[in-house]
Amino acid sequence: MMEQSLRLRPSPSGYGVFLALLLLPFLWVSCFTGQQQNGATPGKPQDNSWSEDTVRLSMLVVPHDAAYASVLENLGRADLRNIDRSLAIFAGSSADSLSRDSMLLSVNEFITSVMLEYYENKLSGNQKLMEQFTTKEAMSEAMKLSALLEKHGILLTLREGEFYLEPDPSFLYNRLEKALSASSRNYLQTKIQLAGSTMDGKNQPVTAPDSLSLQMIAWEKFLINHPAYVLKDEILASYIDAMTLYLTGTEDQPLFDPVSKVIDPEFKASYQRYLEKYPDRESSKTVKKFYDLLSSKGFKYDESLDLFLTEVNFIPMPNPQ
Numbered sequence: 589m590m591e592q593s594l595r596l597r598p599s600p601s602g603y604g605v606f607l608a609l610l611l612l613p614f615l616w617v618s619c620f621t622g623q624q625q626n627g628a629t630p631g632k633p634q635d636n637s638w639s640e641d642t643v644r645l646s647m648l649v650v651p652h653d654a655a656y657a658s659v660l661e662n663l664g665r666a667d668l669r670n671i672d673r674s675l676a677i678f679a680g681s682s683a684d685s686l687s688r689d690s691m692l693l694s695v696n697e698f699i700t701s702v703m704l705e706y707y708e709n710k711l712s713g714n715q716k717l718m719e720q721f722t723t724k725e726a727m728s729e730a731m732k733l734s735a736l737l738e739k740h741g742i743l744l745t746l747r748e749g750e751f752y753l754e755p756d757p758s759f760l761y762n763r764l765e766k767a768l769s770a771s772s773r774n775y776l777q778t779k780i781q782l783a784g785s786t787m788d789g790k791n792q793p794v795t796a797p798d799s800l801s802l803q804m805i806a807w808e809k810f811l812i813n814h815p816a817y818v819l820k821d822e823i824l825a826s827y828i829d830a831m832t833l834y835l836t837g838t839e840d841q842p843l844f845d846p847v848s849k850v851i852d853p854e855f856k857a858s859y860q861r862y863l864e865k866y867p868d869r870e871s872s873k874t875v876k877k878f879y880d881l882l883s884s885k886g887f888k889y890d891e892s893l894d895l896f897l898t899e900v901n902f903i904p905m906p907n908p909q
Contacts, residue, residue: 648676652683653690660698665705668740674698675763685769689818692764692772696755703742703753711751721746757783771814775823778806796841797858803830805862808871808904828902831871834858835878835897849889851882870904 650656659677663670674695683691711717717733720726737744741759745752757779765773785794785802794802807827811820834855837843843855859879866872878896885893 648680650677650681650683653687653694656681656683656687656691657694660694663698665698665702666709668702668706668737668742671699671702671740671742675760678764679767681767685771686818688767688769689772692768692775693818695760699741699755703755706737706742707751707753711753714751718746718749718751771817774810774814775817775819778810782806795854795858796838797834797852797855798861800830800834800838801858801862803827804834804871805866805869808869811904824902827904831874831900831902832897834875835900844889851887851889856882856887874900 648659650659656677660674663674678688678691678695681688681691717730720730720733734744737753738756738759741756741763743754743756745754757776761768761773761776761780764776768776782803785799804827807823807830810817811823811827814820817823835843837852837855841852841854844851859875859882862875863872863879881893881896
């Protein structure tokens, strides 16, 4: 069995670190031989030793992101409880802030791979399970499954006959808050904020255009405050996606009425609110140009509008002081 605490200490020759990194995953995996369960059946596990294993793992100290990635490589994807183990190791890390940012990227990828494994083995094509989510008599079984997944930080939804799995940012934040860098805390706080921004100040559902504008401003602020963050490319892609849909409409809510070609009133009102609330943002310059162009066309579709996005600078810039 693995010792209660396994630390990787630097060696003048570097050989000690190399050997420790080489042996670490195998030492760790040997502790759980024969104990893996897939966690797919709701209820109390037959083997409760996994919770004790998770506590012991909190005493395993990895010094940097490479060591952490090496451990994750050897964690099985078919066991939901390995999410808890991966977070326990993260929380006990002695890595610096930059390494911890990369570790958050690694654990996000690990959780995604666990969700994919679970979807392919348990959800894909599972007609019986789908019926449980749509039949009142069987709803309690469906709720048990949802609760099981939530216990490991996974949100399950059924939309239009398809199952969707998503990581719960609140779960990650609660488990890792003290171990995160300031930028990673802000990243998860932003995701939590956006996940909960479905109602406005008057307790009314946020419109689709306003939801997109909230995503734009949230990620724009983050990119300006943390321009070198390890997930900046992913965040920039989310920002660009939100702005593109904000200026072109969505599949469910087109920007222009298909018959009259007149702009959707909700988009027009949202543009006005955005410009009033964020007059000095870089994104506001783009929205203002587009709004003025729409105004010059009588807020009706015109082919010249199609060219607008080709001239947009999507890179957020800090406001001049």
